[in-house]
Amino acid sequence: MDIAEVAKRSGVPASTLRFYEEKGLIASIGRHGLRRLFDPGVLQRLALIALGRSAGFSLDDIARMFAPDGRPRIDRRMLAAKAEELDATIRKLIGMRNGLRHAAACPAPSHLECPTFRRLLKSAASGAKRS
Known part of the structure; x- marks a missing residue:
């Protein structure tokens, strides 16, 4: 071809x-x-x-x-390691998705008054420091 x-x-x-x-x-x-x-x-x-x-x-x-x-x-070990890495990414994304859904429906007057949203901010800030 x-x-x-x-x-x-x-x-x-x-x-x-x-x-x-x-x-x-x-x-x-x-x-x-x-x-x-x-x-x-x-x-x-x-x-x-x-x-x-x-x-x-x-x-x-x-x-x-x-x-x-x-x-x-x-290399099967490399595949297993990548699967573990993907599992960690999936867990992180699920947490982020759940937090965003909560923040979207949160009855707090301000997102900054919502403990869940504040945890998301803290998580995002710590992730930015590592990059």
Whole structure:
């Protein structure tokens, strides 16, 4: 498949495909004129890259998930660690959502008089200090 067909079938722009090739995430198998050619297996590899990106892995992390021969070599400990990280993020987001819902319906005359809203402020301030 040429790069235009890979872009069309995968939904990944040709510029991104060229970037992924520069990073070593995918490899062309040759050229037809000026167009790069790819093995059909590149579509599965692109799907794995998309899954990794959706889960929050960096491109460098994803690159380490492939053996030198291009086959997936996914570190299960790394997956478990990412799942724990996502769990922590989910807990934080649920707390934030619940606090915002409370603040939206809180009968206090001012949000600053609402203990729940004040906890949200304190949490946001401590998070800003860590960044």
